[in-house]
Amino acid sequence: MAQSxxxxxxxxxxxxxxxKITKAMELIATTKLQKQKKMMENNREYAYYLKETISQILLDNAEIENQYLVHQEDTNPLTILFTSDMGLCGGYNSNELRYLQEIGVNPEAPLMVIGSKGLPWLKARNFNIENELISSDTVSYLDLARIMTSVLNRYVAKEITSIRIVYTKFANSVSFVPNHVQLLPVTRESLGKKEETTGYVMETLFEPSADAILNDLIPMYVKSLFYSYYLETKTSEQASRRMAMETATDNASELIDTLTLKFNQARQAAITQEITEIVGGANAL
Incomplete structure (x- = not known):
């Protein structure tokens, strides 16, 4: 009984x-979550105004066929997958990898992976991983902009026929699900319909041309979206980690209560046994 x-x-x-460890990690994840949410919301505003500008240009020039808008046969699509570099974030990574299969990503098509946690799973299934970016926790906008510049050059050269991102969409601190979006070619539907005004309409003149302006604006917009989805994914990761650590802390508290009860029962049983032995010995005298 003493050993027990x-x-x-x-x-x-x-x-x-x-x-103590899980509680500390929960607090750290909560702090990082608040920081990531603020960054995500700030960047969304920038991307929104770029989208509005592009939408206005397309509204004024309905006949325009820019190189980033033209659809072609999608023979060599590039998929960019965001995963984490750290674990202890619940089903965050496994959900994304499962979703990658659900949407039918061809293992032979080029795949770019940002984050290290999904690499073993992808390599075991012979995915065509073109590029890996590790330590994604320290990635800046400039880092991602350089990557996207290279990808855009390949798209213009027709080495790849489309670009899509698989990421985790953040709704709130307890709701986040895998999702995918197409970055290129840009569709008018993805930009949303800008309402035409009635009455007095001011004509907009573009210099040198609307097409030339779009050639500058659309890459800026795509880079901004790329960074936005990265921030949204990191926000979802921290939310998932906070939830996982909160659950682990709660489970630890329950286990401590259960073990303490068992310990007290064992101690009480030992005391009862000792009293019984003393009484039995006294009666024997």
């Missing part, structure tokens, strides 16, 4: 130590 009490005591200490 000692084992329970040791396990309680171990679980309490683990609880």
């Amino acid at each position: 009490k000692q084992a329970l005591k040791s396990r309680i200490r171990s679980v309490k130590s683990t609880k």
Whole structure:
């Protein structure tokens, strides 16, 4: 019985130590989540105004056929997948990898991976990984802009026929699901319909041309979207990690209560046994 009490005591200490770690990680994830949300919301505003400008140009020039708008046979699509570099974030990575299969990404088509956690799974299934970006926690807008510049050059050269991103869409701190979007070619539908005004309409003149302006604006817009989806994915990751650590902390508390009850029962049983032995010995006298 003494050994059982000692084992329970040791396990309680171990679980309490683990609880301190998970609680600390929960607090860190909460802080990072708030920071990521602010960055995500700030960047969304920038992307929104770029989209509005492009929409206005297309509204004024309905006949325009820019190189970033023209659809072609999608023979060599590029998929960009965001995963995490760190674990302990619940089903965040496994959900994204499962979603990658659900949407039917061809393993032979080029795949760019940002984050290290999905690489072993992808390599085991012989995905055509063209590029890997590790340590995505320290990635800046300039880093992603350089990557997207290279991708855009390949698109213009027709080395790839479309670009899509698989990421985790953030709704709120407890709701985030895998999603995918097409970056290129840009569709008028994805930009949304800008309402035509009635009455007095001011004609907009473009210099040198609307097409030339779009050649500058659309890459800026695509880079901004790329960064936005990265920020949204990182926000979802921190939200998932916070939830996972909160659950682990709650489970540790429940386990400590259960083990403490068992320890007290074992101690009470030992005391009862000792009293019984003393009484039995006294009666024998």
